Amino acid sequence: MTGPLAVQLDSITPATVTRTTGPDLTVTGTITNTSGSEAAALAVRLQRAARVSSQSELLSTGALTEPQYPIFTPSVPVADMLGPGESQSFTASFPLLPAEGDSLYVREPGVFPILVNVTAQHEGIGIRDHSARFLLPVLELPPAQDAADAPRENEDDERGDSEAPSAERDPVPLTMLWPLIEEPSIAAGSTAGEDGPTLAGNTLAESLAPGGRLDVLLAVVERAIAPGAPGSALVSSSLCLLLDPDLISTIDAMRSGYQVAVAGGGTAPGNGAGIAGRWLDRLRAVAQEVCIVAAPAAQADLEALARLQHQGLSERALARGSEVLASVLGAQPVQGITIPDEAVISTQAADMLAGTPTNTVVISDDAALVDARPARGERFAALATEGDASLPAILLDGGQAQVLAATGARPSVPVFAEPTDIGAVNKDRLARLQDSIGAIAWPSLVDRGDGTTAAPSATLLLPPREWSISPAEGDALMASIATLMLTNSAVPAPFGAIADEARRPGAIHPPGTVQYPQRHEEVRVPDSVLEDVLRASRSLEEIASVLVPDTNNPLTPDAFLAPLRDELVRALTTAGRDDPGTATRMAARRAESVSQAIARMHEQITILNPGGVQTLASAQSPLLLVARNDLPVAVRVRIVATAPPGVAFEELGIQQLPPRGSRQLSIPTRVTNNRQFAVDVQLSTPEGHLLGEAIRISVRSTAYGRIMTILTGTAGALLLILAGRRLWHRFRGQPDPADEGHEHP
Numbered sequence: 001m002t003g004p005l006a007v008q009l010d011s012i013t014p015a016t017v018t019r020t021t022g023p024d025l026t027v028t029g030t031i032t033n034t035s036g037s038e039a040a041a042l043a044v045r046l047q048r049a050a051r052v053s054s055q056s057e058l059l060s061t062g063a064l065t066e067p068q069y070p071i072f073t074p075s076v077p078v079a080d081m082l083g084p085g086e087s088q089s090f091t092a093s094f095p096l097l098p099a100e101g102d103s104l105y106v107r108e109p110g111v112f113p114i115l116v117n118v119t120a121q122h123e124g125i126g127i128r129d130h131s132a133r134f135l136l137p138v139l140e141l142p143p144a145q146d147a148a149d150a151p152r153e154n155e156d157d158e159r160g161d162s163e164a165p166s167a168e169r170d171p172v173p174l175t176m177l178w179p180l181i182e183e184p185s186i187a188a189g190s191t192a193g194e195d196g197p198t199l200a201g202n203t204l205a206e207s208l209a210p211g212g213r214l215d216v217l218l219a220v221v222e223r224a225i226a227p228g229a230p231g232s233a234l235v236s237s238s239l240c241l242l243l244d245p246d247l248i249s250t251i252d253a254m255r256s257g258y259q260v261a262v263a264g265g266g267t268a269p270g271n272g273a274g275i276a277g278r279w280l281d282r283l284r285a286v287a288q289e290v291c292i293v294a295a296p297a298a299q300a301d302l303e304a305l306a307r308l309q310h311q312g313l314s315e316r317a318l319a320r321g322s323e324v325l326a327s328v329l330g331a332q333p334v335q336g337i338t339i340p341d342e343a344v345i346s347t348q349a350a351d352m353l354a355g356t357p358t359n360t361v362v363i364s365d366d367a368a369l370v371d372a373r374p375a376r377g378e379r380f381a382a383l384a385t386e387g388d389a390s391l392p393a394i395l396l397d398g399g400q401a402q403v404l405a406a407t408g409a410r411p412s413v414p415v416f417a418e419p420t421d422i423g424a425v426n427k428d429r430l431a432r433l434q435d436s437i438g439a440i441a442w443p444s445l446v447d448r449g450d451g452t453t454a455a456p457s458a459t460l461l462l463p464p465r466e467w468s469i470s471p472a473e474g475d476a477l478m479a480s481i482a483t484l485m486l487t488n489s490a491v492p493a494p495f496g497a498i499a500d501e502a503r504r505p506g507a508i509h510p511p512g513t514v515q516y517p518q519r520h521e522e523v524r525v526p527d528s529v530l531e532d533v534l535r536a537s538r539s540l541e542e543i544a545s546v547l548v549p550d551t552n553n554p555l556t557p558d559a560f561l562a563p564l565r566d567e568l569v570r571a572l573t574t575a576g577r578d579d580p581g582t583a584t585r586m587a588a589r590r591a592e593s594v595s596q597a598i599a600r601m602h603e604q605i606t607i608l609n610p611g612g613v614q615t616l617a618s619a620q621s622p623l624l625l626v627a628r629n630d631l632p633v634a635v636r637v638r639i640v641a642t643a644p645p646g647v648a649f650e651e652l653g654i655q656q657l658p659p660r661g662s663r664q665l666s667i668p669t670r671v672t673n674n675r676q677f678a679v680d681v682q683l684s685t686p687e688g689h690l691l692g693e694a695i696r697i698s699v700r701s702t703a704y705g706r707i708m709t710i711l712t713g714t715a716g717a718l719l720l721i722l723a724g725r726r727l728w729h730r731f732r733g734q735p736d737p738a739d740e741g742h743e744h745p
Contacts, residue, residue: 004035004122005042007132009430010089015437015476016483017096017106017138025104026093029132031118033082040121042082043075044092047117051110052135055376055399055455058442061113061133061435062426069115071105082120092116097142110445111438112136134431135438137445137480139487172444173458173493176481177293177339177362179242180217180283181465182207183575184298185250187261188567188586189593196258197250198267205272208251208279213468218282220474224482225289231482237492238481240291241283242339242462245321246298246566248283251276252328280328287331291495294321294333298570299465302340303516304525305572306348310537317569318358334496336360336503341574342415343367343396343462345383346516354385360503361391362462366398366416370512379458380502381512392502393512396460403439404461406432407477408469415519433473437480444489458493466575523577526584532591533571539598540564542689546605550634553659560633564594604630605637606692607681608662622666623649623699625681629657637683637691639665644677647699654686 009029014021027046033039047069052058073094082088096106106112116132182204190198207214223229225236255277259267296302300317308314322333336357340349343364353359361383365375368383375381375395382390398416405412406424411432413419424435446455469477484490501507540561547557571590576583608626629635635657641649650668657663682694 003127003129004033004037004039005118005120005127005129006032006034007116007118007129007428008032009116009132009134009428009434012134012136012430012434015434016441016480017136017140017142018483018487019140019143021142023095023097023142024093025096025114025136026091027114027116028089028091029116030087030089031078031082031129032087033084035122036084037123038084039082039127040080042078042080042088042118042120044078044090045073045075045117045119046092046094046104047072047115048104048106049113049115051108051112052438052442053446055397058111058135058399058439059402059424061135062420062424064113064115064133066115066117066128066130069113069117072117073102073104075119078118096138106138106141109138109140111442112138132428132431134427134434136434137438137441139441139445139483139489169444169489171485171488171491172456174238174440174461174481174484174490175459175493175495175498176239176461177242177463177495178217178221178239179295179463179465179467180214180247181242181244181295181299182214182247183466184246184570184573186246186567186570188589189596190261190563195267195269196256197253198259198261199250199254199270200261202260202270202272204250205254205270205275208272208275213466215279216469216471216474217467218279218286220469220471220478221286221290222282223475224478225286229482230479231486234485234492235478235482236290237494238485238490240293240334240495241287242295243292243325243333244295244297244299245324246570248280248328249324249566251280255280284329284331287325287329292325292329292331292333293337293339293495294325295339295465296341297321297324297566298573299341299575300569300572301525301574302338302349302352303346303520304530306346306352307525307527308530308534308572309352310534312541313533313537313565313568313572314352314356316565317572318353319356334499337362337499339462341465342520343398343401344414344416344517344520345514346520347385347514350383350391350514351385351387354387354389354391359389359391360394360499362394362396362460364398364401364414364416365395365456366414367515367517368393368395368512369515370510372513375512377455377457378510378512379456380507380509382509383512383514390511392507392509394460394498394502396462397443397456400439400442400456400459401462403432403436404463407436407463408432408467408473410466410468412464414464415523416515416517418519433476436477440477440480441484441489444484458498459490460498523574523580525572525577525587526580529571529584529587529591532588532595533568536591536594536598537568539595540568542685542687543598543601545687545689546635546637546685546691547631548634548636548656550659553633555632555659557633560631564597567591567594601631602691603693604628605635605657605683607639607683607695609695610697623669623679623697625665625667625697626662627655627657627665627683628662630660632659634659636686638686638688639667639681640684640690640694641667641679641681643679643699647671647677647679 011028013026048071049069076092078090079088095103098105114136118129185199185204187198187200206212225232257273258270260270262268297317305314325333337360338358339362344367345363368375370378370381378395381393383393402417403424405414411425443456443459549556567590571587608628636654648670679697680694683691
């Protein structure tokens with residue numbers, strides 16, 4: 001609601017009610033007069049609505065009207081007069097337990113909507129502000145409650161609340177996936193050289209630095225699992241860090257030095273190497289204590305990968321991540337699981353994942369139907385695919401995901417939900433945090449006695465990928481999880497065990513179908529980008545067929561081409577797609593940078609032009625050439641030579657060129673003409689794809705050809721005839737007429 005008054009909540013104590021938190025609820029805040037005239041007689045009171053009993057109620061407290069908060073406290077005066085632009089702080093503190101007159105009248109555990117009702121006189125008219133509202137989880141009633149204080153059932157109506165006491169509840173299994181993910185930072189076209197990788201900017205170093213977003217998220221986990229923290233062992237068992245392999249490998253590369261692209265072209269040395277190293281060391285230490293799992297590399301869009309139908313890129317985006325995390329962090333991640341961005345998946349993506357090593361998926365229950373109905377309250381599903389294999393799915397509660405996405409500095413609405421004017425993103429920041437605490441507690445407090453409540457039987461929490469929360473917000477969320485476990489309202493459920501249960505052989509999960517949200521279609525990776533990526537990937541595989549490992553060279557072909565393959569994966573990222581135009585241009589730049597890099601590789605594998613004219617000493621003299629490889633890995637090539645009629649070359653077969661070296665090649669040649677001619681020579685891949693540029697060599701042959709052969713034969717025959725004639729005359733004792741005038745005296 002908008003009006004002449006703006007209310008900001010400053011504190012809510014306690015955030016979660018237990019038997020140790022005391023009997024009162026205390027709310028502090030600030031009221032600001034945003035109008036151009038005075039407001040008078042400002043006062044505040046608290047009001048409570050009925051206990052939340054469904055997910056829709058959990059998400060729709062913004063739609064509740066004042067009469068739907070029937071239990072209210074006396075008003076607390078705040079200020080007699082508040083001028084335009086002036087602010088005034090307030091404190092409203094009232095008992096929670098049943099009591100006469102001034103209580104919020106909480107009789108049992110549950111999650112309760114609370115309204116901060118501000119009243120005033122403005123321009124002679126009574127006004128109210130109902131914008132400040134939040135959820136209050138009550139896990140246990142404070143011990144001050146006396147059974148004698150509880151009213152009889154026929155007294156419920158005067159409070160407008162007729163809840164009956166709840167039965168004893170079993171603790172709910174709880175798992176928190178904690179994302180440490182950032183938008184891809186490697187600059188388009190960057191290849192790590194002696195000065196390290198080139199980043200598009202210094203934002204990653206800023207995020208890793210003290211007070212930065214990634215630093216805050218990691219520090220929250222460190223404090224929550226520290227030995228002295230309440231419930232630290234329970235929290236660490238329930239936590240699993242969701243890590244982007246592309247981010248972790250980038251930070252690992254930064255610690256040895258890196259460059260930053262500057263406006264106008266060029267680069268400058270980055271100043272965050274030490275920051276990156278210290279953050280990564282802290283993450284290594286945490287990874288020894290809690291579970292870790294790989295997200296799709298560079299936040300790659302599964303739907304785009306499925307449309308691309310390129311097995312190599314799919315494996316690099318999904319399967320290779322666990323290897324990267326294990327190598328860099330020295331901890332073994334949870335294997336064989338895919339956690340798509342925003343917890344949605346398309347039918348094509350489900351078909352792609354079924355039967356692959358990453359064949360278990362985590363999605364929102366809003367993104368699937370189970371037994372042709374909304375998947376509310378289900379924990380697992382077997383998603384139908386085109387093949388015989390189904391795709392095991394772990395379902396998280398979409399309502400909890402929506403409320404978590406609204407927490408922090410940049411509230412958002414997941415793609416599986418529709419934005420509304422009453423959604424959590426429109427609330428005060430502290431109220432959004434308090435709603436998250438209430439949503440986390442709700443499955444532990446909802447009444448399941450009649451079996452009709454579609455509440456999750458287990459809690460799997462998944463905040464948005466680039467979550468931006470403050471240290472205080474993170475600590476409050478972790479404290480709420482610890483409190484749930486310390487009060488036996490929840491128990492830790494290790495994520496690895498959940499994944500094993502989802503794909504356990506013989507496990508029977510209810511059949512499900514994918515429901516892909518229309519909002520995700522609006523920000524999908526366009527076909528033009530997929531065409532660019534596919535074209536570049538084909539060229540990449542062509543050059544890959546040339547490269548060969550060398551036992552004397554520590555650089556393998558896979559390692560050499562890894563930056564280019566990673567760049568193609570980054571072109572398919574979902575990061576930044578809230579601005580589709582900019583994201584599409586960046587993706588096209590990344591694909592083009594790969595194509596350009598491959599073109600440069602082609603130029604580095606070539607035949608050196610000897611210049612001048614090469615002379616063949618005989619009709620079968622070889623043609624001598626020098627092939628050069630300027631790549632840092634060995635290559636296999638064929639020689640493609642074309643020449644005019646009368647010149648024939650023998651096939652040399654596949655030749656290997658050393659890394660950053662050259663090799664002389666001798667091509668057997670047959671020439672039947674004594675003349676000068678031109679030969680076009682070029683290298684190709686073993687499969688026949690041309691490399692580099694063709695060169696033209698001028699060749700002169702000293703072979704005499706067919707006429708000279710005839711003349712030589714004729715001369716030889718004549719010589720034989722003359723020699724025979726002389727022998728004939730000598731045999732008969734007759735002088736040879738050719739000797740006349742040459743007799744000896």
